[in-house]
Amino acid sequence: MMFRRNASWFIRIFVAVVICCGYSRPVSVTESLTVGRVQEAEEATAVDLGALLDAGDGAVVTLLAGDTRLVAHRAVLAARSPVFADMFRRVTVEGSSSELVLSDTEGPVLRQVLAYLYTLQVPQLPSMAPQLLVAADIYDLSVLKVHCEQQVVAQLSVDTAAAAGVIAIRHSANRLKQAAVAFIKAHMLRVMATQGWAEAVVNDPQTVVELTHLIAETPTDTSTPSAGESRTGPSSQPHSGHSDDGRRSATPAPPTTPQTTPQPDDVAISLLRDLSGEEKGKMLIAAAKEGSVSKVRTLLTVGADVEAMDEDTHNSLHWAAARGHLEVARRLLEDGADVNARDRWQNTPLHQAAWNGRAPMVRLLAASSANCNAKNKHGNTPLHLAAQRGLPAAATALLEAGADREVRNDNGKTSLDLAKWNNHQELVDILGSNIEQTTLE
Known part of the structure; x- marks a missing residue:
């Protein structure tokens, strides 16, 4: 009895202290925003879990990703992800089966995605951040995607930059794309000598070409003339050529050439030259399909075979003609493409x-x-x-x-x-x- 009375008084005193502290200390803007987000998350969770009460049969779905089987509630997944919501609208489950096969996400990654959907807590797994970013983009989880971008940016290195750049381009992760391009440009030779770069070229050559162009298009600082100097030399006026004794010098002072930083496009083209003829041909066909004149021009510059063919013996001109890419076709013809080439x-x-x-x-x-x-x-x-x-x-x-x-x-x-x-x-x-x-x- 005495214990209950003491506990009761302790609780009252504790509540009073908390209330007093709450009134005595102002709440910062950051704290207010954080509290707001937490409240929104709690309210959303309450709504999601509350929906399960009336869900009835079919409330549970089994997600299959490779050898991984995960059980989840449709209401939670649909409320969190518009992609899952659309899946559940479109997929008709026959009989009592309620399985959904997700071939584009690996089991361990899907497990973390589900953990996020239920808790709204971003997984702190740097090694898995690139895969989680991809999954976040696939399932339209914008907040998770932003956090994963931050994690990938924080661990950029010469070994990871190529893969990060490819992911950024393929999944429209603009912040990561900017960071990866800047990093690769600053460490270009080291990055392009890694196994990661070679794997990216083999597995996704078209995206690597786009990444290379982004690197080349990023402005590079050049030395600028100092005050009073023109871009053509130290002075906007020619030297008088007078020697110390007042006589005219026979040899004018040599002009000063501004120092410039080599453009990364030169390095990128040099490295693209080292690719096999087959890889260059595949990249040229992909660029022709896309209609990218700049990529076609670059690939032809590094020696891509204008007559390279795909499995149906379509060459780049066949694809440009089919897609209506006039400028690409014109460039290919200028480089000697056979206008009467035949497919299978x-x-x-x-x-x-x-x-x-x-x-x-x-x-x-x-x-x-x-x-x-x-x-x-x-x-x-x-x-x-x-x-x-x-x-x-x-x-x-x-x-x-x-x-x-x-x-x-x-x-x-x-x-x-x-x-x-x-x-x-x-x-x-x-x-x-x-x-x-x-x-x-």
């Missing part, structure tokens, strides 16, 4: 341009001596493909370039026949009017 189906770049309705590309290729009547594996010319697909602009460009509308494919069909067969009336009118015009002439 005997399609030329002009076939690709016609099939995809790229009228400006058709004109560029035709002006570069492309064969407008080249036949593919089935005997179809580019005009056949444009007619079959119902692409009037491409068909018109081909006719203007001299395509023969009377050529027959292996089935004996003309382009007009294919237009009629596929009910493309506009193409029927275009091709028919040309026939009528020719007959009148």
